[in-house]
Amino acid sequence: MARALEEGEHFSLGSIMEETTLSKDLILEILSWLPVKSLLRFTSVSEWFQRLISDPTFVKLHLQRASKHSNFLIILKRQDDRLVVSPCSMLCLLQSNHDHNFLRVPERFLERYQGLSSCNGLVCVANNFSSGDVDSLKHICSFTIWNPATRTKFQVPRLTFRTIEVDDVSFGFAYDDRSDTYKVMTIISYLHPTCQVQSCNEVKIYTISSNDGWRTMEKFPANTSFVPDYGKYFNGNIIWLTTEESDQSQYTFNDFVVVFFDLRTEIFNKVLLPQNLEGVDANINIPEIMVLDDFVSLVFKDFATNTFVVWQMKNFGNRDSWTLLVNIDVDVLQTEPVPFLKPLCIQDRFLVFYQLTIENQMHVIWYDMREGEVARRRISTEVFSVWVEDYIPSLQSLGA
Incomplete structure (x- = not known):
């Protein structure tokens, strides 16, 4: 048992470590769940902490633990042309205005x-x-x-x-x-x-x-x-959405293909879009590919029906596995006439969007896929452009 501090003696994590009965395996387990910011502070506590936290095995373990949480990197271009980023979680988007947390690139x-x-x-x-x-x-x-x-x-x-x-x-x-x-x-x-x-x-x-x-x-x-x-x-691939041919003035969804490059084999492969969408005008209803809820997803606004549509490829690389996830009335989302609107993620039963308004504000919109209800929150102001990437705060390093 660690002794009590005597009068005039200061708390030292290093001295507690010398007297603790906790095993090093247990300490490693506890540290692997802590945020990067806290771990970086611990590297100055002692040489033992510095070696542990910089060890490649620990870095991988910490990454595995961190990846279980929904985190994003918000990238904004301000009206003064500054490029800023902000790592954030779904919880921080719910809690407060996020303007003060941006880091300039x-x-x-x-x-x-x-x-x-x-x-x-x-x-x-x-x-x-x-x-x-x-x-x-x-x-x-x-x-x-x-x-x-x-x-x-x-x-x-x-x-x-x-x-x-x-x-x-x-x-x-x-x-x-x-x-x-x-x-x-x-x-x-x-x-x-x-x-x-x-x-x-x-x-x-x-x-x-x-x-x-x-x-x-x-x-x-x-x-x-x-x-x-x-x-x-x-999942070990880099994916793009493009067309098979380049000499056309009019495109439908039949002309589009998902191209993916397997980093393990360094070989390209292709898969077509859902058969149900054949003939849909792609010049107006512009399709986009992204990853939602660990599935490659096709998203677009259908101007003919005024709906926002999301399809997901349930078995990667298999055209027959495309499945319609949602078909949402745009009016339900309470968006502006010509909004910049993109899905951010799927969190439980919520499909979360982000939007750039005509007032140059970034909003986040939560759509309840079960109940059809909508909630929104302003995240930032004075925004010229915005996009969001999946992001996991980590200790990864590639050298100086």
Whole structure:
């Protein structure tokens, strides 16, 4: 039993550790459930704590525990052009106005900002820009892997191309559980030298902790014109929604395909959208792919019926497993005439949305899928643009 403090003696966690009867396994178990902020403070208590908390086995255990909770990274572009992020949980969204908790993305990460993707607490900040004079203009892709919780970063080697050749670039960042490493990939779309239309593409991948540099993979197996700025991470895959062909002016849902890149095998695969949606006009009802409740999900607003629709692929890679989750009357959501509205997550029986209003405010909307009831809360003001990524505060680090 630890002794009582004598008069004039101060509390010391280190001294208590020396006299405690708790086993180290039990201490490890307790610490693995604590938030990152608390653990970082413990690293200055003693050398033993510092070694434990930085040990790769403990880092993985802490990540496994943290991933059981719903956490997000809110990314806002302010009206003064500042880019800020805020890690938050569903609980903090319910409790208070969140404006004071935003962390500014360091300016040194933002040369010509393209997008941001998150995986296991690590955030990949991508930049695309041109550099040089008229005769030697180059297109440069740079990537910084940043942990907002620990403030550590890792710089990926840059990619450089002749500017005249590059039409567009998309990227992906994810964890490969087979090789226990992280990978950054890019899809580079090239212009045809005479007719100025996309005729080919190149896929490159960089494996963190390897000495292989950027490797060239098989070509992207679909139209790169519709590929978003970055792919979504799902269960060892990076996924995109695009079309099969690029020479059409009108598209229906028949023309779209989910492309996924398996990080373990480094092979592309494809799956079509639900058969029930064949013929639906995709020029008006613009489809989007995301991950909701651990399922790849197709979301879109059906303007013909004024409903918000969510389908989920219950068996990943199997077209026949697409299942309609909800078909919500937009008027029930109490949104504005032309809102920016996206699903955030599914929490129990609630489908949670986030919205950017015409007053430049970010709102969160809870829709009760069982009762059909709606609640909303303002999260932030003076917002120029907003998006949200799944995020797990973690101790993950890729080096200096």
